[in-house]
Amino acid sequence: MSSTTGPAGASVNRQWRLAARPKGLPVMTDWEFRGEPVPEPGDGQFLVRLLYISLDPAMRGWMNDGRSYVPAVGVGEVMRAGGLGRVVASKHPDFRAGAHVVGTFGVQDYAISDGRGVIRVAGDSAPLVQYLSALGMPGMTAYFGLLEIGHPVAGETVVVSAAAGAVGQLVGQIARIKGCRVVGIAGGAEKCRFIVEELGFDAAVDYKNEDVRAALRERCPDRVHVYFDNVGGEILDIVLTRLALHARVVLCGSVSQYNNEGPARGPSNYMALLVDRARMEGFVVFDYAKRYAEAAREMAGWIADGRLKSVEHVVDGMELFPETLLKLYSGENFGKLILGVGDKTG
């Protein structure tokens, strides 16, 4: 049994707690930054030293009261977040000190776990951050959302929004692997260049500098068979006007609407679903938990073959959590946004 303090004398557990329910974008007064003693694991528990904390658009929804696919984070509670860490003390037979684990550990340096919902990282076959990216939740979300809800068929046109984001980058690449024509919608010339030149998308639409409607008309001559929607709002409405017959709209997120104070903007053009005999369908990745291992194996194989790239955007510093989270909503991140919080060498 190792010590319950972390490496390098970090004996304080820094935590970001929800102090108030945000209206619109979260501001500093919605958070409390607190130092607590590092907890000790009881029987059947282990202590995790966080190394990487996953920052996801869905976190904004968890801060709201109301019915959703998971309960809201309570005011006063440590903010919920996925993360990757190292087991530093253990009284659990299946999780030995030194093991790397992924779980919902919250925005803090240390977490106690009983192992429920925790996945052991297999080895050194991939960089650790990939287990929060292509081999983690964004990867699972892209894989199951695209394949199980979108049903892409080779030769079809797949459009994805937030295409340079954590999920979008993977959706586009998986669709390419499946033989589809892929068009990504992203903000700014640099992201558009990146998804085409580095990730192999067939085309990009720069929603910040182009007329999205005209650009889609030009770049999707066969219309849109699968639209993987991460953003909602106006872009969803425009894509609805370009659907192919029997198109599938995969609802993954609506990041443009998460910080609205009023009701979300509903898609005015939803009756295009009737004209085009199309469907719009939501999913929650947790429903596919039994198949994560299978999907991660396939994704790892594509990465090993050089067919899939997992791009991460890591910002180091626990104290930077509130401002880093906001990058998701301003669209500043490039690939999967991750907060680096611990000493990776320990």
Place this chain on the structure above:
Amino acid sequence: MSSTTGPAGASVNRQWRLAARPKGLPVMTDWEFRGEPVPEPGDGQFLVRLLYISLDPAMRGWMNDGRSYVPAVGVGEVMRAGGLGRVVASKHPDFRAGAHVVGTFGVQDYAISDGRGVIRVAGDSAPLVQYLSALGMPGMTAYFGLLEIGHPVAGETVVVSAAAGAVGQLVGQIARIKGCRVVGIAGGAEKCRFIVEELGFDAAVDYKNEDVRAALRERCPDRVHVYFDNVGGEILDIVLTRLALHARVVLCGSVSQYNNEGPARGPSNYMALLVDRARMEGFVVFDYAKRYAEAAREMAGWIADGRLKSVEHVVDGMELFPETLLKLYSGENFGKLILGVGDKTG
């Protein structure tokens, strides 16, 4: 070959033509009422004397320019409408004088046809009007929309809006036949009483006099597995908050929005589709044309067994077309709205 004039000396073909594209509800100046000579069929053609003209909410959409599942009616053209009539003159080998036929004959007394898209009515097994109701397009729409898109399973809760209308009355009854709990949303106490007491729905929600959200919560304790939407707008938004996991929303129409001058109201709560892993899907009944006969046979069997009622609301008088059409949008009709135009005894 019989005379090309109709029965009882009606030798003028009264027509309602589209005079202008309506903004909002169609007004009298959007129409031209014209008398034309009764046309004569050429080789391979026949002349139909209309008896019943079908009035459908979708007609409003046909008056607008823009992409839809059928081309718009041109300004100056006879208004498109389904209808049932009697062949009164024929140079077509398959359509003899005296036969009853259903087709898209327009809002006029007489129509020339080459038989394309025309269905011969089988015999006297059912009242003629039923071929524009349960055994016609509303029946096909209810049957294929509910069964092929909604996939109702016995024991599930099915909700239908415009429940006392042409399609809604049939959707609810078919869902009952399939063993579902059925809740209809309709306007006014009389319609609500009718769908429960006469048509056998399990419950009704009176959207004109009740809080729809509270009423649905009470009358759909297991939430909503299938929602067959004929109305869009606020009611769609409310039902989205009551979906069961893996619910199916069948988009059949959005009659509350057809006369909007601005963009339609999109469903603000569409992200409920994600939370509930649900789908919203449109369909166009014409896609099932090859299976109409099969469906009509099954519907006729249910009618014969007393399990299904086909309710029609017939208003007599060609001159009453414009004002009768408006009943669809004010919700005055009770069952399938039909304009009676010819002498049924001839």
